[in-house]
Amino acid sequence: MLIDSHCHLDFPDFADQLADVVARARARGVQRIITICTRVEKFDQVLAVAEQFDEVFCSVGTHPHNADEELHITTDRLVELSSHKKVVAIGEAGLDYHYDKGSPAAQKQSFVAHIAAARITGLPLVIHARSADADMIDILQKETENGAFPAVLHCFSSGAELARIGVELGLYVSFSGIATFKNAQDIRDIARAVPLDRILVETDAPYLAPVPYRGRTNEPAYVADTADSLAETLNLDVAELIEQTGTNVFRLFQKLPKTL
Numbered sequence: 687m688l689i690d691s692h693c694h695l696d697f698p699d700f701a702d703q704l705a706d707v708v709a710r711a712r713a714r715g716v717q718r719i720i721t722i723c724t725r726v727e728k729f730d731q732v733l734a735v736a737e738q739f740d741e742v743f744c745s746v747g748t749h750p751h752n753a754d755e756e757l758h759i760t761t762d763r764l765v766e767l768s769s770h771k772k773v774v775a776i777g778e779a780g781l782d783y784h785y786d787k788g789s790p791a792a793q794k795q796s797f798v799a800h801i802a803a804a805r806i807t808g809l810p811l812v813i814h815a816r817s818a819d820a821d822m823i824d825i826l827q828k829e830t831e832n833g834a835f836p837a838v839l840h841c842f843s844s845g846a847e848l849a850r851i852g853v854e855l856g857l858y859v860s861f862s863g864i865a866t867f868k869n870a871q872d873i874r875d876i877a878r879a880v881p882l883d884r885i886l887v888e889t890d891a892p893y894l895a896p897v898p899y900r901g902r903t904n905e906p907a908y909v910a911d912t913a914d915s916l917a918e919t920l921n922l923d924v925a926e927l928i929e930q931t932g933t934n935v936f937r938l939f940q941k942l943p944k945t946l
Contacts, residue, residue, distance in 0.1 A: 687932030692888035699892035724749035745775035751787035764803035777812030860886035863896030
């Protein structure tokens with residue numbers, strides 16, 4: 687089953703065309719879409735999108751860029767909000783040192799709170815990791831020692847060591863349109879090293895549209911193009927890649943229904 691495991695349908699880019707965006711995804715064979723929360727204070731908007739469409743589900747969490755603004759969001763609050771039937775994941779949360787948004791201390795505090803929520807609920811944690819490999823590895827290793835939790839390293843753009851250790855710790859690795867970019871051979875090499883039963887595909891829409899749509903607003907329909915490219919990278923038939931990644935999504939996102 688073709689699934690966009692990570693996008694942001696609540697973003698303003700889609701405000702005037704949401705039904706059309708979902709319809710175009712259906713037309714490309716996308717059967718599930720997970721729209722990801724970046725601010726708990728705006729969770730109601732994310733949930734409202736998910737409730738409009740049978741095949742759309744969501745998460746609850748605080749993006750690291752917003753960590754300083756939402757340090758008041760507790761693990762208990764995340765657990766409470768995640769009880770809604772449409773919520774299938776915690777996050778996205780993590781570490782991003784690429785931009786000067788969200789202090790490292792606040793990001794770490796928020797990340798650990800989200801890990802605890804994933805551990806308590808059994809819902810997968812959607813991890814954002816950018817330019818922070820050493821600290822990310824350190825936290826993941828220490829927190830796993832405190833108790834395992836399901837998680838995915840989303841829109842992977844980090845180093846091979848983080849991917850390797852993530853897989854060793856039981857995490858999944860999700861690849862976006864970046865894997866189709868001409869200058870992203872390192873990401874394709876990492877994808878080849880990740881076991882097939884740990885790979886997901888996503889758009890991260892409205893960002894990072896894959897080739898041949900690079901430079902446009904990304905949308906869930908384009909996950910089909912990322913799947914095509916990744917299948918070629920992995921020397922697989924695209925149908926096999928779609929079947930495998932779909933199986934992986936349902937294994938990780940266990941609250942996501944297989945039938946609607």
